[in-house]
Amino acid sequence: MVGEIRxxxxxKSFKNSDPAKEDLVALNxxxxxxxxxxxxxxxxxxxxxxxxxxxxxxxxxxxxxxKIFVDDKEIKKPGSDRGFAFQGSNLxxxxxxxxxxxxxxxxxxxxxxHKKDVEEYIKLVGLTGFEKSYPHQLSGGMQxxxxxxxxxxxxxxxxxxxxxxxxxxAFTRMNLQDEILNIWKEHDMxxxxxxxxxxEAIYMSDYVVVMSARPSKVxxxxxxxxxxxxxxxxxTFQEYRTKILKVLDLGGKVEDIEYYL
Amino acid sequence: MKSKGLAVLKLFLPYxxxxxxxxxxxxxxxxxxxxxxxxxxxxxFLLILGVGFLVFALVGIFNSNIRKTAFEKxxxxxxxxxxxxxxxxxxxxxxxxxTLYFPSLDRIIGLxxxxxxxxxxNVLDSFGLLGKGFLWGVSVGFLTGLAxxxxxxxxxxxxxxxxxxxxxxxxxxxxxxxxxxPTTQSANVFLIAFAVWFPVTLMTSSGIQSIPNVNxxxxxTLGASTFYQIVHVAIPAAMPSIFLGIFYGTxxxxxxxxxxxxxxxxxGIGWYxxxxxxxxMYDGVYAGLIIIxxxxxxxxxxxxxxxxxxxxxxxxxxxx
Numbered sequence: 001m002v003g004e005i006r007x008x009x010x011x012k013s014f015k016n017s018d019p020a021k022e023d024l025v026a027l028n029x030x031x032x033x034x035x036x037x038x039x040x041x042x043x044x045x046x047x048x049x050x051x052x053x054x055x056x057x058x059x060x061x062x063x064x065x066x067k068i069f070v071d072d073k074e075i076k077k078p079g080s081d082r083g084f085a086f087q088g089s090n091l092x093x094x095x096x097x098x099x100x101x102x103x104x105x106x107x108x109x110x111x112x113x114h115k116k117d118v119e120e121y122i123k124l125v126g127l128t129g130f131e132k133s134y135p136h137q138l139s140g141g142m143q144x145x146x147x148x149x150x151x152x153x154x155x156x157x158x159x160x161x162x163x164x165x166x167x168x169x170a171f172t173r174m175n176l177q178d179e180i181l182n183i184w185k186e187h188d189m190x191x192x193x194x195x196x197x198x199x200e201a202i203y204m205s206d207y208v209v210v211m212s213a214r215p216s217k218v219x220x221x222x223x224x225x226x227x228x229x230x231x232x233x234x235x236t237f238q239e240y241r242t243k244i245l246k247v248l249d250l251g252g253k254v255e256d257i258e259y260y261l
Numbered sequence: 262m263k264s265k266g267l268a269v270l271k272l273f274l275p276y277x278x279x280x281x282x283x284x285x286x287x288x289x290x291x292x293x294x295x296x297x298x299x300x301x302x303x304x305x306f307l308l309i310l311g312v313g314f315l316v317f318a319l320v321g322i323f324n325s326n327i328r329k330t331a332f333e334k335x336x337x338x339x340x341x342x343x344x345x346x347x348x349x350x351x352x353x354x355x356x357x358x359x360t361l362y363f364p365s366l367d368r369i370i371g372l373x374x375x376x377x378x379x380x381x382x383n384v385l386d387s388f389g390l391l392g393k394g395f396l397w398g399v400s401v402g403f404l405t406g407l408a409x410x411x412x413x414x415x416x417x418x419x420x421x422x423x424x425x426x427x428x429x430x431x432x433x434x435x436x437x438x439x440x441x442x443p444t445t446q447s448a449n450v451f452l453i454a455f456a457v458w459f460p461v462t463l464m465t466s467s468g469i470q471s472i473p474n475v476n477x478x479x480x481x482t483l484g485a486s487t488f489y490q491i492v493h494v495a496i497p498a499a500m501p502s503i504f505l506g507i508f509y510g511t512x513x514x515x516x517x518x519x520x521x522x523x524x525x526x527x528x529g530i531g532w533y534x535x536x537x538x539x540x541x542m543y544d545g546v547y548a549g550l551i552i553i554x555x556x557x558x559x560x561x562x563x564x565x566x567x568x569x570x571x572x573x574x575x576x577x578x579x580x581x
Contacts, residue, residue, distance in 0.1 A: 060478050077481075084482035090475050094497040094574045104483030107493070134574045150483070 001036035002071050003157035003190030005057060010066035012052055026052045028215035029066070034207075036071075036157075039184055039191045041201035044211030044219070045248065050194045051162055057192065058084045058160050070158055080108060083156035085164040089143035091135040091150070098122065098131040101150045108154070121149040125179065141172035145179070152183065159184075161193040165200070174232070177204055181228075202240045203230055210247045220247045271335045272318055278342040279311050285346060291353050294360040295368065302370040303349060307342070314338060364544040372544045373551070380533070384552060387529040390446070391518050391560075394453025398514070399507060402458040406465020406506070411495060416466070427459035431517045435524060449521040456517040457510035461503070468502025469495050501575050504568045511564060515557050530556070 012027040026049035034040050042050040055061040057068055059078035068075045070082065078084070091100045102118045105111040122128055125145035135143055144164060151159060161180070165173045181204060184191050195201050201208045205224055212219040222244060226236060286304060314331075321328035345366060351357050353365045373380065408415040409423065431452050442448035472495060480494050496503075522531025530549055537545030 058482055060481065078484070080484045082482070084479070086475055086479060088475075090479050092476065092479075092494070092497070094500070094572075103480070103493070104485075107480065107483055107485035107489050136574070154484070 001188065003188075004036040004071055005032075005034040005158060005190060005192070006069040006072075007032040007034075007053070007057070008067045008069070010053070010056060010063045010068060012049065012056065012061070012064050025215035027056075027063075028217060030217055032209065032218060032221075034190060034192065036190055037188055038206045039181075039204055040193070040207045040209060041205040042192065042194045042209050042211060043196070043198065043201050043244065043248075044216060045213045046196075048211045048213050049216040050211055054160050054162050054192060054194050057158070058082055060084070080104070080154050081157050083151035083154065083159045085148055085151045085159065085161045087163045088167050089135070089140070089147040091143055091147055093135050096132050096134055097127055097138070097146045100135070100146055101153055103150060104154045114153075117153050117155075121153045124152075124183065125149045139172075140168055141176060144168060144172075144176060148176075148180065148183070152187070155187075156189065158190045158192065161191060163194055163196065166196065173200075180204070185228075198241055198244050199232075199237070202226075202237055202244070203232060208240075208244060210244055220244075222247075268332060271332060274335055274339040275314050275342060276311060278339045278346065279307050282307055282342060282346040282349070285350060285354070289350070289354050292356050292360070294356065295353050295365040298365075298367045298371040300371065301367060302374060303345075303366040306366070306370050307345075310338075310342065361541065362543050364547065368544040369547045369551070372548045376548075380530075380548070380552065383528055383530045383533045384556065387518060387522065387531065387556070390449055390522075390529060391453060391514060393450045394517075395457055395511065395514055397450065397454035398457025398510060399461055401454065402461025402506070402510065403465055403503065405458070406462040406503070407469065407491070407496075409462065410466035410469030410499070411491060420466075423459070423462060427463065431456040431513070432520045435521065439524075445526065449526065452521050453514050453517050456513045457507075460509035460513065461506040464502045464506025464509070465499060468499030468506075471502070472498045501572060504572065508561070508564060511560060515553075515560075519553070 008031055010027050010030045011025075013023040013025045015023055030049075030053060042053065044050050052061060056063050057070070057075065059075050059082070062076075073081075075082075091097075092103065095103065098118060101121060102111055105114050105118070122131060125148055127142060127145055127149070130138065130142065130146075135146070138146065144167075148164070164180075165176055168176065177200060180191070193201075193204065202224055208222045208224060209218060210220045210222065211217070222240065224240060226234075283304065286301070314335075317327065318331045321331045349366045352360065352363045353367075405419070405423070409419055410416070434452060434455060435448075438448040438452050439445065442451060476494050476498055477490055480490050485493065518529075519531040519534075522529040523535040526532045530552055534546050534549035534553075537543070537549065
């Protein structure tokens, strides 16, 4: 199994644009081990640094201090061992679906030997027949599928998902959740997903990492001990949900609101 | 049935207009001030228009696209013929306008026909000058724009310089260019290139700077090198903006072309207009204007055809 991630004491601060003011601390000594082949969700309040953490794993940002290893290799910059699915599809609008998916292979000059992979992934995400379409001709869900295929076609060991389904409607979203899980099962990879959606996190993950507000650290790691495939409407779901909301300190607010009514 | 009959009637409108034009041409007495031409060129022109439209409509019987265009354009076409009739009526049948400055259509069309080779030579000279200046302007403008947009250091030092030099109207450079460059021709090429350079530079660099950063992040995570990113992300993403720059540049290059040709050149269509004006031959001035309109419009049409090919992925920004 490959795709093990070790996050060691990562500290990340952003320089304030006003040099007189203090730096903004996003991550304050964050440590986490992610087992190879697992599906982990990062959840937490807005601005808690979960996206920052994901970007550091992806090599897009540098940790101010601390180290991250993927399969015992220290992360310094983006690499083909890690795929990254961004918020929104972010397909290149000037390329067709096919060329968008082939972009990484071409950039790495390995397209000739992997032409088959492009076809395979187009099929896998159900976009056969849309190879020559431009992104603006596709629906939001289809764009997101193409974007997933683009991140996956280079066979990364780790797929990092930054709220990939945030912009989609509920039905498309559920569909794509299942498709991502299928890909995850079939391709033996580690997936780390940042999400705002507690239900999504419970439905998809082996572990849900609940992060606290800035400067953030791990508040709780919750193992979701439910058999797969999971049913969305089950009672145990509610228990996990209550637990997570409590950790996030949102569980008790319902009564407060009643008081005002 | 009735509406279909009416639609077919539309196709006869241009012929009705031509018939009226001919009646006016031959039956209404002239003002006697216009110089007579050897041939009734305006009549020939009307007949050619009529035959052309007929051929178009006949092809339309077999081709539905052309048929649609024929129906759609028939009223407009009629309008053009009526406008010409109006012009001809005022200039040859009345004394409303001084005939010296407003020659008859016979004379303008006749001048184009009789001097076609000389005019063609001047058109080619203009095109040569425009083409050279355009190519220099676009290529240098593109490269400067790329450097300004992509590199923060180049941008820091050169953006202010561009902002000061760029907006100076090209014509203001004429004295300097004429004294700096070895030949008038090279000075003119420089001036036209300059007119194209600034908008292309500006639109290229601002196009690149306004690319959402996530495009570069995506390409980085997919393993693209910096060079690959410039060629395959920065340039295509900025292409719509670059094309706008080329469009603005082309339009301003026309103005510059006229200015430099009227200044010390001894060929080209701008020079021809100036020369005709100085000898009080206003039919030549109008002929020149018509030719320039045709050249500029043709150039822009070609430009937009290229854009439609390159930017198929983009939904229209400017309609042409």
